[in-house]
Amino acid sequence: MLYQSENIQADWVKQGIVELIFNAKGSINKLDTKTVAMLSEALTVLEATPGLKGVILRSEKPAFIVGADITEFLSLFDAPEEELSQWLHFSNQIFSRLEDLPVPTVSAINGYALGGGCECVLATDFRIASPDLRIGLPETKLGIMPGFGGSVRLPRLIGVDNALEIITAGKDVDAQTALQNGLIQAIVPLDSLKESAISLIEQAIEGKIDWKAARHPKTAPLRLTELEHKMSFSVAKGMVIKVAGPHYPAPITAVKTIEKAAFLNRDEALALETENFVKLTRTDVAKALVGIFLNDQYVKNITKKRHAELPKQAAVLGAGIMGGGISYQSALKGIPVVMKDINPKSLELGMNEALSLLQKRQEKGRMSAVDMAKTLASIQPTLNYASVSDADVVVEAVVENPKVKATVLAETEALLADNAILASNTSTIPISLLAKSLKRPENFCGMHFFNPVHRMPLVEIIKGEKTSEETINRIVSYASKMGKTPIIVNDCPGFFVNRVLFPYFAGFSLLLRDGADFIAVDKVMEKVFGWPMGPAYLLDVVGIDTANHAQAVMAQGFPDRMGAIERDTIALLYEQQRYGQKNNHGFYNYSIDKRGKKQKSVDVQIQTLIQQNAGKTQEFSQDAIIARMMIPMINEVIRCLDEGIIASPAEADIALVYGLGFPPFRGGVFRYLDTVGLAQFVTDAQQYASLGPLYQIPESLKQKAQRNETYYP
Ligand code: NAD
Numbered sequence: 001m002l003y004q005s006e007n008i009q010a011d012w013v014k015q016g017i018v019e020l021i022f023n024a025k026g027s028i029n030k031l032d033t034k035t036v037a038m039l040s041e042a043l044t045v046l047e048a049t050p051g052l053k054g055v056i057l058r059s060e061k062p063a064f065i066v067g068a069d070i071t072e073f074l075s076l077f078d079a080p081e082e083e084l085s086q087w088l089h090f091s092n093q094i095f096s097r098l099e100d101l102p103v104p105t106v107s108a109i110n111g112y113a114l115g116g117g118c119e120c121v122l123a124t125d126f127r128i129a130s131p132d133l134r135i136g137l138p139e140t141k142l143g144i145m146p147g148f149g150g151s152v153r154l155p156r157l158i159g160v161d162n163a164l165e166i167i168t169a170g171k172d173v174d175a176q177t178a179l180q181n182g183l184i185q186a187i188v189p190l191d192s193l194k195e196s197a198i199s200l201i202e203q204a205i206e207g208k209i210d211w212k213a214a215r216h217p218k219t220a221p222l223r224l225t226e227l228e229h230k231m232s233f234s235v236a237k238g239m240v241i242k243v244a245g246p247h248y249p250a251p252i253t254a255v256k257t258i259e260k261a262a263f264l265n266r267d268e269a270l271a272l273e274t275e276n277f278v279k280l281t282r283t284d285v286a287k288a289l290v291g292i293f294l295n296d297q298y299v300k301n302i303t304k305k306r307h308a309e310l311p312k313q314a315a316v317l318g319a320g321i322m323g324g325g326i327s328y329q330s331a332l333k334g335i336p337v338v339m340k341d342i343n344p345k346s347l348e349l350g351m352n353e354a355l356s357l358l359q360k361r362q363e364k365g366r367m368s369a370v371d372m373a374k375t376l377a378s379i380q381p382t383l384n385y386a387s388v389s390d391a392d393v394v395v396e397a398v399v400e401n402p403k404v405k406a407t408v409l410a411e412t413e414a415l416l417a418d419n420a421i422l423a424s425n426t427s428t429i430p431i432s433l434l435a436k437s438l439k440r441p442e443n444f445c446g447m448h449f450f451n452p453v454h455r456m457p458l459v460e461i462i463k464g465e466k467t468s469e470e471t472i473n474r475i476v477s478y479a480s481k482m483g484k485t486p487i488i489v490n491d492c493p494g495f496f497v498n499r500v501l502f503p504y505f506a507g508f509s510l511l512l513r514d515g516a517d518f519i520a521v522d523k524v525m526e527k528v529f530g531w532p533m534g535p536a537y538l539l540d541v542v543g544i545d546t547a548n549h550a551q552a553v554m555a556q557g558f559p560d561r562m563g564a565i566e567r568d569t570i571a572l573l574y575e576q577q578r579y580g581q582k583n584n585h586g587f588y589n590y591s592i593d594k595r596g597k598k599q600k601s602v603d604v605q606i607q608t609l610i611q612q613n614a615g616k617t618q619e620f621s622q623d624a625i626i627a628r629m630m631i632p633m634i635n636e637v638i639r640c641l642d643e644g645i646i647a648s649p650a651e652a653d654i655a656l657v658y659g660l661g662f663p664p665f666r667g668g669v670f671r672y673l674d675t676v677g678l679a680q681f682v683t684d685a686q687q688y689a690s691l692g693p694l695y696q697i698p699e700s701l702k703q704k705a706q707r708n709e710t711y712y713p
Contacts, residue, residue, distance in 0.1 A: 003045040005038040010045060016053030017201055018046060019194075023060035031116030031148070032069035033087075039120075040094045046101065054201035055101060057124055058108040058194060065117025067138070068148075070297075073290045077281040084281060088147055088274040095123040095149050096266070099218065104204035104211035108197035109133055110190055114172055119148035122157065125214045126200060127183065129175050130190040135183060136172025142293060143286030143665070145254040147277040152269040155258050156218045158182045160232045164258065168240050168251040221269075222262040233259040247530050247665045250280055284675045288667030291712065292657055295650040295668070299487065302651075303480045308473035310481050311335055311421075315391035317408055319343075319381065322425055323397035324350030325453025327379050328357055332454075333482045336378040338387050347381040354379055357454055389415040393478055395447055397425040400549060405429065406437035413438050421471050423447035427498055427546075428553040431464035431491045441466035447475055448495060449484075450659050458659035459484040464491050487655045490645045493557025494550070496652070497659045499640060500669075502554045502562060503632035503694050505547065505570065508535040510691060511628050512569045512610060515618030518587055519602065524625045530663030535629065536587035537600065539570065540580035548574040561693035572613050578606065631685045632694035637669040638701045649711040670711040678705035 002018060003010040006025045013019040020042055022029040029035075046052060059065065076084060098105065098120075107113075107121035109129040118135050121127050129135070137150045145151060146167065155163035158181045166173065178184045188196040204211040217223075224232070236255045244251045257276045261269035280286055312335075316327045319341040327339040327350060341347050358375055361367040367375075380387065388394055394416065398408050409422060416422070422444045424434055435441035446462025459479040463472055472488060479486035489496040512518055522534025531538075539547050548570055554562045564571070573579075573586060580586030581598060588600035611617055620628070637652055639645075646652045653668020666672045673681055682705045688695045704711075 002049060003042045005041065007035045008038045008042050010042045013056065013194075014198055014202075016051055016205065017056065017198060018049065018052060018054075019056040019058060020046070021058055021060055022065055028063055029059055029061050029065045029117070030067065030069045031065055031120060032072055036091050036094060036116075039098075040090075043094060043097050043101075047097070052101075052103055053205045054103050055105045055124075056108055056194070056197045056201060057105070057121065058197065059110060061111075063111035064107075064109045064113045065120060066112045067115030067117055070142070070290060070293055073142070074287065074294070077287060077290070081278055081282070084278050085274055088277060089271075091147075092149055092270045092274065095120065096270070099123040099215065104201055104209075106197050106200050106204075108193045109135065109184070110193060112172075114138055115146070115150075116148050118172075119146060119150040119153070122149065122153040122218070125204070125211045126185050126209075127178075128186040128188055128193065128196055128200065129178065129184045130193050131175050131187055132190070133175040133178060133184070133187070134172045135178050136170075137167050138170040138172065140168060140248075140250040140254055141170035141289065143248070143250050143283060143289040144280045145250055145257065145273070145277055147273065149270055149273065151254055151258050151273045152261060152266060153218050154183075155262075156220075156222055160222065160224065160228075160258065160262070161236075164232070164236045164255060167254050167258070168236065168244070170251075219266040221264055224262055229259075229262060247663065248285060249283060250286070253280055285665045288665055288671050288675070291667045291671050292653070292664055295654045296485070298648075298650045299485060299654050302488070303476055303486060306473040306476045308470065308477045310477055311391070311393040311474075313338070313391045314478070315340060315388035315394045316397060317341075317388070317394065317412065318397040318399070319346040319350030320397065320399075321451060322449060322453060323395075324353045325451070326395055326397060326425065326449055328354040329453050329482045329484075331375050331378045332358075335478070335481060336380070338380045338382055338391060340382050340385065340388055342383065344383060347383070351376075351379065351381055385411065385415060388412060389417075391416065391420060393421045393423065393474065395423050395425055397449075400427060400429070400546070402429050402433065405434055409434060409444070410437045413440065419443070421445075421474055423475055425449055428494050428550045428557075430493055430557070431462045431467070435464045435466055442468040443471050445471050445475055446491070446495065447479065448497070450497075456659065457485050458497070458655055459486045460495050460497055460655065460659070461486045461488045462491055462495050463488060485654065485658055487651050487659075488647070489640075489655075490643075492643070492645055494554050496640055496646045496655055498550060499554070499558075499645070500633050500636040500656070501660060502551060503636045504629060505535060505539065505551070506562060506565060506694055507629045507632040508539075509565045509568045509570060511620065511625065513565065513567050513614055515611070515614045515616040516620050516625065517607070517617065518569075518610060519607070520620075521625055521629070524622050525629060528622050529626050529630070530665060532661040540586035540588055540590075540600070543580050543582050544570060544573045544586050545579045545582075561696075567613050567615075569610055569613065572610070573606075576606075576609070627684060627688060628691070631688055634669050634673065634681070635685075635694065635696065635698055635701075638698045642698060642700050673701075674710040674712055678709065681705070 001011050010020045105124040106126040107124045111132050113121050113135045137146050139146050162181045175187045203209045240251045253276050261272050314330050314335050315338040316323045317340050319339050327337045330337040358372045362372050431446045435444050438444050445467040448460035450456035461475050476486045518536040522536050525531045525534040578585045581590055584590040589603045590598050593599045649670035653670050656662035656668045657664055685697050
């Protein structure tokens, strides 16, 4: 053995040829700080090895290298600029040493080569891969950019346009695409990957393949004419600004870095990459996006630990918007489902919706016609109760009426086997209340999906007073099998997500009562704060009738702070039968455009009506709008943590981002508070205390602020 460490080994594989093997002890292969240091040691050995004629990089694990170790990111980001620059310089020197070895080099890649893993193989002269390859640079999705030479080598290897497409979208590509754009030179079966690499190196050693010519472009400036340069980068900048928007600086920084580096040699370009990488690590956006990634991992771990038996047969009660969506999603992920309704029209609508979603998948090439037919056949529409009796999990999604739900749940329970599980998709009704109608409340919990089910990643799993751990585990596993992110919460009206959403709507109603223009509020909350929809638009999408009803449930549950609001606009619109998108009239009017999409337009009449209801008009600053909208939500999130409705800041932030579309670049309420500073938030929020109980800052937050603490380490 020439070199042996915890994660990397190097040894002769044939005369003159050394293989450098990534084989992390007890883990997947990552390029963490430790492994980078080991790579340096291994190279030191290779540089001093007499008789070396060629080097192969490969992995002993099912994936080549999955990337850097993201758990190290936040502490690296917190390191002083100088320290981080030095570390990047040190790491880049290692990859450049690999690139500069005086012998030909090839990477034999299996599975994932992402981020640092991709950058590592870019430093070798050739890359061949097994058909399961996924290669790319996801850094911009985390608010940063490639930092181990990816922005330098990728455009020099596959051209500016191809490289920008991968880097700015943070995407990875499959083996075929990588072959087409020149990122790899061959696709070979996994079991002959090593042999093919040896053969390629032998040909390079014999001079049959010009390895120096393969290496040269990576170390020289990009060969672009002035016109090509101008075209590529101006198009890319325009696209990136449009797609990423103003809140995400990483993709545009990457474009500008590559643009500027086009005329530089490798080492100068690497220095520029480091400079801009470090700048991005100083942004709150990078911390928020990395934070979401880590929180997502945290939640996945909880899900993994709760792994339980999956249902063989599911049933969904109600084939409406939600029931139809849940049935589709279950069938899509391989769990057959009986879809029961009392109305044949609903069943027809539910099946048509499933068909149209499946057709779209097929058109996009994500599903074969055979699989599409099989999936559709695994949804069994029925009007007959008895058909659900074989199900081991039943999700109830009938109308939001406690009496109807209680009857439907009790009737269903009587049909099911003793160990079958019942879950309700109610949005607001406490689970322990619904459980009262059941004989086996331990087998019952909440399973709250979001609309549209096929697109929204979150499912709240609600634990009632009597719900057993086994029931939670089985529903968590079912939700995860459906491709969703389950978050377990304790029971209360609205659970977590709706409980914190309604105070936000209440903040909106108070703003309108005080004379704000709803269009101006929508604009600020979308463009400045970053929500995908402003509150008026969101209410139209949710449905004003639904919101009005849910608001009443919340008022009953939390009368002290969520009681009816004087001159409430939601109630006003409800009285006017302006139910939002469902009847094309809400805060806005809706019509279908040429492409079949709903477009909103302003209705002056309703604007006037809302103003008359308020009795005055008043302009509010952007800061005041944001404060008045967000403080009630933030306070309620803190109360939920204090009361144990949600278990941790990580789960709360994931629920907010995945369930409500809380702006990812802000990371969630807890990350936002840490970013603003708890003391600063308390000082700012105190100015609004006179607006009522929703604006009273919870004691726990005040104390934490006084102790100068944060929610995340
Ligand atoms: P919907 O009105 O579209 O569908 C309800 C369906 O239930 C109808 O097809 C109706 O015919 C059927 N139904 C009524 N009584 C029934 C019975 N006894 N047995 C079988 N089917 C029966 O409503 P929806 O929006 O799909 O909401 C359903 C549930 O999901 C509600 O509890 C709602 O609060 C909850 N939810 C809705 C949303 C949303 O955005 N729409 C989001 C999350 C949760």
